[in-house]
Amino acid sequence: MVIKEPKSKKPVKQGMLDNVMRQFDHAADLLELNPNIRKILEVTNNELLVHFPVRMDDGTVKIFTGYRVQHNNALGPYKGGLRYHPTVDIDAAKALAMWMTWKTSLAGLPFGGAKGGIQLDPSRYSQEELQRITRRFTFALGDNIGPELDIPAPDVNTTAQTMAWILDTYMSTKSPAERSTNLHVVTGKPIGAGGSAGRDRATGYGVYLTIKFWAETRGHTLHGKTFAVQGFGNVGYWASHFLEEEGGVLIGVQDASGTLYRAEGIDVGELAEYARANRGRIHGFSKASPIDSGDFFGLDCDILIPAALGNQITAKNAPDIKASLIAEGANGPTDVSAEAILLEKQVDIIPDILCNSGGVIGSYFEWLQNKNSEIWPMEEVMDRLEKKMRESFNRVTAEAEERQVDWRSAAFIIAIERLADAYTQRGIFP
Ligand SMILES: NC(=O)C1=CN([C@@H]2O[C@H](COP(=O)(O)OP(=O)(O)OC[C@H]3O[C@@H](n4cnc5c(N)ncnc54)[C@H](O)[C@@H]3O)[C@@H](O)[C@H]2O)C=CC1
Numbered sequence: 290m291v292i293k294e295p296k297s298k299k300p301v302k303q304g305m306l307d308n309v310m311r312q313f314d315h316a317a318d319l320l321e322l323n324p325n326i327r328k329i330l331e332v333t334n335n336e337l338l339v340h341f342p343v344r345m346d347d348g349t350v351k352i353f354t355g356y357r358v359q360h361n362n363a364l365g366p367y368k369g370g371l372r373y374h375p376t377v378d379i380d381a382a383k384a385l386a387m388w389m390t391w392k393t394s395l396a397g398l399p400f401g402g403a404k405g406g407i408q409l410d411p412s413r414y415s416q417e418e419l420q421r422i423t424r425r426f427t428f429a430l431g432d433n434i435g436p437e438l439d440i441p442a443p444d445v446n447t448t449a450q451t452m453a454w455i456l457d458t459y460m461s462t463k464s465p466a467e468r469s470t471n472l473h474v475v476t477g478k479p480i481g482a483g484g485s486a487g488r489d490r491a492t493g494y495g496v497y498l499t500i501k502f503w504a505e506t507r508g509h510t511l512h513g514k515t516f517a518v519q520g521f522g523n524v525g526y527w528a529s530h531f532l533e534e535e536g537g538v539l540i541g542v543q544d545a546s547g548t549l550y551r552a553e554g555i556d557v558g559e560l561a562e563y564a565r566a567n568r569g570r571i572h573g574f575s576k577a578s579p580i581d582s583g584d585f586f587g588l589d590c591d592i593l594i595p596a597a598l599g600n601q602i603t604a605k606n607a608p609d610i611k612a613s614l615i616a617e618g619a620n621g622p623t624d625v626s627a628e629a630i631l632l633e634k635q636v637d638i639i640p641d642i643l644c645n646s647g648g649v650i651g652s653y654f655e656w657l658q659n660k661n662s663e664i665w666p667m668e669e670v671m672d673r674l675e676k677k678m679r680e681s682f683n684r685v686t687a688e689a690e691e692r693q694v695d696w697r698s699a700a701f702i703i704a705i706e707r708l709a710d711a712y713t714q715r716g717i718f719p
């Protein structure tokens with residue numbers, strides 16, 4: 290199924306914002322979405338940009354720029370990660386916040402969508418500096434975040450530790466009575482600081498589950514299936530770990546430091562151990578061969594898992610892709626023109642808002658446990674996660690079948706319809 294150009298004539302900007310808007314427009318056209326609801330959903334509710342000073346280890350003061358975009362909260366508090374990366378800007382935050390709105394809606398969660406972060410390269414700062422940067426950013430965000438208002442979580446280059454610093458800083462601004470009841474201001478925390486069992490692996494496990502469901506749908510087994518993963522951080526590692534457990538063979542890996550290939554398979558645990566000792570980088574791992582980064586997406590494998598940044602699969606490299614499945618661990622890894630090429634080639638694509646939704650579902654479980662003073666065991670978290678992922682996957686494939694559209698369009702339609710119902714039932718658009 291080829292994605293048609295949207296009817297609306299907006300200026301075409303390169304980048305993730307253009308991509309998510311085109312995806313939205315396409316689904317809204319298919320749905321014949323009420324034009325008033327369309328107007329609401331195509332804009333963000335709030336966009337916060339903060340500049341804040343931080344003292345560096347050498348005593349100098351540096352000014353940083355942070356962002357938090359709150360796209361929509363019709364279904365519940367704003368929810369979404371914080372990214373620390375040089376490419377973070379207002380448009381990136383807007384695009385990622387919109388994807389969060391569709392993702393939480395599709396998953397049937399009582400959340401809206403937000404995203405943010407800081408424009409920086411974390412590899413240039415010490416841990417102490419990153420802690421001070423995070424604390425000053427949290428202070429600058431002030432009461433624009435909150436457990437019932439906007440709940441951040443980890444994303445690229447932010448971790449459970451980052452969330453713990455945010456929690457601690459946020460708490461320090463509250464009265465003693467509020468301090469014990471605000472643990473759910475962030476999710477993805479370390480377990481000892483109120484985190485949930487399983488949130489660390491929830492996104493990668495969800496990616497693996499959708500691949501497993503895909504294999505069932507197509508009548509395949511995962512045993513012996515070859516896969517390549519771009520990004521060997523939280524999402525890429527855990528997705529690879531679970532796929533390997535099921536008999537999948539990792540033949541290619543790319544991260545910001547390099548690209549590796551081994552036709553006979555790369556041991557996921559060994560590579561992870563190497564990366565852990567090498568500041569998270571895979572470069573220099575001796576049990577696989579370094580290859581040219583431009584050859585990564587054309588690797589001969591069954592499954593490709595982009596689990597790094599947006600707009601990685603483009604019209605330039607899409608024709609080279611040999612995999613029969615793309616499982617989008619990352620947000621927005623495939624641009625609209627690449628998607629048209631891939632669908633024409635009959636490559637299956639599990640869209641990001643479905644494929645990587647295990648993370649925010651895991652975050653919802655953490656938020657619920659904090660709110661209700663509960664602690665769930667790992668098994669319960671993983672069982673509930675699997676149930677929710679299966680429901681979402683089945684709904685998307687059934688909608689796609691019924692409407693004869695691709696999986697991304699079906700996922701967007703389900704997500705937008707839920708939001709449209711919320712606005713209609715509130716009586717705003719009788
Ligand atoms: N952490 C989470 O729970 C969730 C993350 N995601 C998405 O998954 C993707 C990855 O996130 P995380 O694993 O959390 O981040 P991470 O910071 O743990 O790992 C990012 C990985 O991407 C690699 N990378 C960065 N730039 C690259 C480039 N130009 N080429 C190749 N590799 C590059 C890094 O080297 C690293 O291995 C992002 O798109 C994020 O938005 C989506 C849902 C939830």
Ligand SMILES: O=C(O)CCC(=O)C(=O)O
Pocket residue numbers: 368369370371389392440441442443444476477620645646648649650652
């Ligand atoms: O866990 C969350 O709240 C959001 C994670 C995230 O940023 C994402 O799903 O893209």
